[in-house]
Amino acid sequence: xxxxxxxxxxxxxxxxxxxxxxxxxxxxxxxxxxxxxxxxxxxxxxxxxxxxxxxxxxxxxxxxxxxxxxxxxxxxxxxxxxxxxxxxxxxxxxxxxxxxxxxxxxxxxxxxxxxxxxxxxxxxxxxxxxxxxxxxxxxxxxxxxxxxxxxxxxxxxxxxxxxxxxxxxxxxxxxxxxxxxxxxxxxxxxxxxxxxxxxxxxxxxxxxxxxxxxxxxxxxxx
Numbered sequence: 473x474x475x476x477x478x479x480x481x482x483x484x485x486x487x488x489x490x491x492x493x494x495x496x497x498x499x500x501x502x503x504x505x506x507x508x509x510x511x512x513x514x515x516x517x518x519x520x521x522x523x524x525x526x527x528x529x530x531x532x533x534x535x536x537x538x539x540x541x542x543x544x545x546x547x548x549x550x551x552x553x554x555x556x557x558x559x560x561x562x563x564x565x566x567x568x569x570x571x572x573x574x575x576x577x578x579x580x581x582x583x584x585x586x587x588x589x590x591x592x593x594x595x596x597x598x599x600x601x602x603x604x605x606x607x608x609x610x611x612x613x614x615x616x617x618x619x620x621x622x623x624x625x626x627x628x629x630x631x632x633x634x635x636x637x638x639x640x641x642x643x644x645x646x647x648x649x650x651x652x653x654x655x656x657x658x659x660x661x662x663x664x665x666x667x668x669x670x671x672x673x674x675x676x677x678x679x680x681x682x683x684x685x686x687x688x689x690x691x692x693x694x
Contacts, residue, residue: 516659521561521613523652525620527675529553530645531682533624534638538683539690541634547625554621562614569606576603623648642679649675 532553533546540546627644631637653671657664 515612516656517565517609518612518616519652519656519659521565521616522620523649523656523671523675524561525554525557525617526623526645526648526652527620527678528557529621530624530641530675531678533628533641534679535682535686537634537638538687543628543632543637546628546637550621550625550628554618554625557621558614558617561617562610565613566606566610569604569609573604573606620648620652645675645679646672 529550533550536549537546623644624641627641628637631640649672650668653668654664656662656671657667660667
């Protein structure tokens with residue numbers, strides 16, 4: 473006799489495995505992407521700090537070079553910009569990230585009061601690992617700013633001829649801007665070419681404006 477019970481091989485009772493697998497894969501990708509964002513937070517800050525150090529120091533040196541061709545004046549200006557900028561970046565990042573940390577810790581305490589003690593301990597342990605680190609971010613920003621600022625300093629340090637010095641410094645800064653733009657795009661998962669071009673054009677504009685305005689003010693006899 474034929475059984476009237478439905479068979480597992482019946483197409484009507486086929487389990488939609490593909491949908492389950494797709495949902496699992498999507499959830500895994502979202503988790504990886506979230507973890508990637510958390511891990512790359514201080515890396516993006518470091519890249520931005522390096523770009524700031526590069527552009528600001530190069531612009532300062534270009535501005536001084538517009539009115540004074542002395543290599544010593546350019547190097548001293550660049551070094552002062554490196555120290556001041558690194559301290560400013562470190563303090564700014566520390567204060568900003570510490571404020572964010574205070575907000576997140578306060579939110580964790582409010583959540584802890586709302587849920588049970590057993591759940592809150594497990595949740596608190598996981599959330600503490602995701603909290604921002606002010607010291608790490610500040611140190612990364614200051615170090616990155618210094619690394620970026622060293623590019624124009626090293627490029628101009630050993631060249632006595634004024635025009636050659638400016639040309640070498642602009643070339644070195646151009647290469648560094650492209651590299652920093654590409655790194656920022658990779659960490660932020662953005663189009664690398666457009667990001668590099670934005671950073672490059674922005675750096676060129678900063679140097680050109682600083683050079684031009686300083687040249688005008690210097691030639692006016694102020």
